[in-house]
Amino acid sequence: xxxxxxxxxxxxxxxxxxxxxxxxxxxxxxxxxxxxxxxxxxxxxxxxxxxxxxxxxxxxxxxxxxxxxxxxxxxxxxxxxxxxxxxxxxxxxxxxxxxxxxxxxxxxxxxxxxxxxxxxxxxxxxxxxxxxxxxxxxxxxxxxxxxxxxxxxxxxxxxxxxxxxxxxxxxxxxxxxxxxxxxxxxxxxxxxxxxxxxxxxxxxxxxxxxxxxxxxxxxxxxxxxxxxxxxxxxxxxxxxxxx
Ligand code: G3P
Ligand code: MG
Numbered sequence: 001x002x003x004x005x006x007x008x009x010x011x012x013x014x015x016x017x018x019x020x021x022x023x024x025x026x027x028x029x030x031x032x033x034x035x036x037x038x039x040x041x042x043x044x045x046x047x048x049x050x051x052x053x054x055x056x057x058x059x060x061x062x063x064x065x066x067x068x069x070x071x072x073x074x075x076x077x078x079x080x081x082x083x084x085x086x087x088x089x090x091x092x093x094x095x096x097x098x099x100x101x102x103x104x105x106x107x108x109x110x111x112x113x114x115x116x117x118x119x120x121x122x123x124x125x126x127x128x129x130x131x132x133x134x135x136x137x138x139x140x141x142x143x144x145x146x147x148x149x150x151x152x153x154x155x156x157x158x159x160x161x162x163x164x165x166x167x168x169x170x171x172x173x174x175x176x177x178x179x180x181x182x183x184x185x186x187x188x189x190x191x192x193x194x195x196x197x198x199x200x201x202x203x204x205x206x207x208x209x210x211x212x213x214x215x216x217x218x219x220x221x222x223x224x225x226x227x228x229x230x231x232x233x234x235x236x237x238x239x240x241x242x243x
Contacts (some may be wrong), residue, residue: 005235006212007219008228009102010034011202012052016223019080020059021050023094033229035240036100038134038201038221041088043110045071048088048117051079052106060085067107089117097127100240102154105135111143118151129239134177138167145172152241154199158182164190174241175199175218180208188216197241206231 013025014032021039029037040052044066051074056062060077062069079085086094088103095101103114114133122128134154135141141153154175155168160182168176168191175197178187183200191198200212203220206227212220213232222228235242 003231003233004213006209006217006228006232007036007199007241008034008225008232008234009036009038009100009199009219009221010225011038011221011223012040013037014223014225016204019083021052021086022079022081022083023086023090024081024083026091026094029225030095030099032225033234034099034225035234035236036102036132036219037095038102038104039088039091040104040106041110041114042066042106043113044069044074047071047074048110048113049074050086050088050091088114089121092117092121092126095130097130100130100132102132102134104156105133105137105140108137108140111140112147115144115147115151119148127238130241132174132241134175138171141171141173156201160184160187165194165196166190168196169194177201177221180212183212183215183217185215192216 010029012020014029018025018028039050041048042051060079062077074085132152132154133144134156136156152174154177155171155173156177158179164187165176176191177199180200180203188198197218199219200217201221203209203222
């Protein structure tokens with residue numbers, strides 16, 4: 001019997017194997033066979049940095065709110081295993097269109113600089129189709145759409161709206177990214193009826209991975225890429241995101 005298809009998206013790289021959102025974590029995800037990778041991006045002190053939390057303590061040896069720091073201070077920190085907090089540009093250069101990259105925008109104010117950076121890299125040959133920008137902040141997604149309507153958008157949500165995935169279609173999104181805690185059959189079917197892909201976060205347990213496959217999800221964000229890659233086919237297409 002042929003293997004079923006379910007897209008593996010490495011969560012913060014491969015965060016259950018390496019320090020999250022570092023270049024080491026991204027390389028680990030690629031090594032484990034992930035064709036797509038998710039990272040979190042914030043605009044701080046005029047720079048786009050790859051970081052998840054509002055505060056520094058959980059993942060670095062620094063202290064305080066991320067937004068209050070200088071870029072110089074952030075770059076001096078240990079983000080785990082001697083790795084520094086990478087910039088979005090460093091991640092894009094490391095991946096170099098070899099994998100799909102999901103840039104999740106945290107906070108606000110990152111939309112315009114992210115679009116500018118992507119335009120620069122695309123002018124140098126980067127494949128725009130491999131990039132997918134997502135956010136819980138749908139105003140940021142709307143701004144991206146306005147600035148460059150060719151960039152794929154993923155609408156993140158933590159809950160179940162009364163009209164299912166209509167909000168994502170209204171945003172002109174490529175995909176909708178529901179939480180494992182809320183996603184159900186009605187939501188998945190509604191997304192597919194509107195032509196949207198469904199990528200569920202964060203799915204680490206093998207039983208949950210299989211449950212998401214049975215529900216008809218197109219892909220899952222996981223800290224254990226090998227658990228998806230081993231049992232589900234990864235279609236090696238040009239954009240990486242078309243499952
Ligand atoms: O993008 C999927 C997932 O990463 C969203 O939640 O908090 O892990 O960034 P969070
Ligand atoms: Mg994220």
